[in-house]
Amino acid sequence: MIPKIIKLAEKCNSLGKGIYQWIYTNGLLVxxxxxxxxxDLNIVEIRFNWAATHFNEIIFKNMxxxxxxxxxxxxxxxxxxxxxxxxxxxxxxxxxxxxxxINCAELYINEENRQRLNIPEAEVYKYPEYxxxxxxxxxxxxxxxxxxxxxxGIKITVNDCSNDAKTVQKLSRAANVMNL
Numbered sequence: 641m642i643p644k645i646i647k648l649a650e651k652c653n654s655l656g657k658g659i660y661q662w663i664y665t666n667g668l669l670v671x672x673x674x675x676x677x678x679x680d681l682n683i684v685e686i687r688f689n690w691a692a693t694h695f696n697e698i699i700f701k702n703m704x705x706x707x708x709x710x711x712x713x714x715x716x717x718x719x720x721x722x723x724x725x726x727x728x729x730x731x732x733x734x735x736x737x738x739x740x741x742i743n744c745a746e747l748y749i750n751e752e753n754r755q756r757l758n759i760p761e762a763e764v765y766k767y768p769e770y771x772x773x774x775x776x777x778x779x780x781x782x783x784x785x786x787x788x789x790x791x792x793g794i795k796i797t798v799n800d801c802s803n804d805a806k807t808v809q810k811l812s813r814a815a816n817v818m819n820l
Contacts, residue, residue, distance in 0.1 A: 645663065742796060769807045
């Protein structure tokens, strides 16, 4: 277990009850012992970045194991390439092994990934609220995934982690702070 995670979780726990804690992982090093330790630290959600393993099914067993110890198991998928649609037939398996939600993250283009991704300028838009650059088709891939889940009757929540959704969340948080 990474000592920084333990220290941070313990600090959150010292601040009182009701702090929702989650953790991100690529899933490769998940073990039963680490999941028990996370659970005992009041970390209730584990998010697997499936793309970090190039959608390798080897982590399915770790996702399933996580379902035994964590209250919520989520898969994070950056919507970065039409190849993402190749995973559609695997979504039922994710639901069957205990994954309750898929977060579809809109792709951001930055200096680190711009050359590697080689996305034509004509396919990019600039989101006014954040000034972030994203390919327009990233949102379309999210919609494709949502429609597939609905059409197939797969019991899994699809969360739209787009620029638009983040703006709504930001406005909602600001409104909640003003109501305090």
